[in-house]
């Protein structure tokens with residue numbers, strides 16, 4: 001006879017706030033010091049304490065990193081804040097495998113998902129609670145918190161996507177979200 005059994009789920013999600021729980025949850029934080037060279041004003045960046053947390057990530061990797069066909073589930077919470085006239089944001093990356101896409105869905109807060117292709121053509125999608133975003137394979141992606149409360153989004157991405165941060169550190173995005181007269185505007189850079 002075949003074996004039949006019930007097993008534990010990989011974890012829990014609190015649908016009210018997107019947070020994850022359970023023994024498989026991993027967590028990381030990115031500080032201002034780790035975001036050197038990402039904001040356009042080095043001078044304004046240097047005025048902020050390097051240990052200030054800009055965003056935190058929680059994720060569940062059900063399979064080993066790099067597993068073809070696997071998926072990760074996670075969330076990112078970006079604190080509100082400014083570096084000069086530029087809002088707090090994620091580092092941003094291309095996936096190492098250029099044929100790996102990703103889903104984002106906003107839970108709380110307001111901001112923008114900035115997308116850029118390999119020809120440096122860039123655009124932004126407004127994020128607000130409930131908005132769902134598809135990051136097409138091959139696009140660099142970054143989230144900007146243009147509101148005055150934490151911005152949290154959930155994400156689902158392939159376990160073997162990999163992260164290319166270096167090209168963003170080196171070349172940046174060709175679009176930035178900055179504050180003009182108290183409101184966010186996108187500018188080409």
Ligand code: S6P
Pocket residue numbers: 030057074075076090091092093102141142155157161163
């Ligand atoms: C992973 C996914 C997110 C980001 C997170 C932090 O593919 O896009 O989990 O890792 O939002 O951003 P970044 O650019 O520092 O990885």
Ligand code: ZN
Pocket residue numbers: 093095102141157
């Ligand atoms: Zn990604």
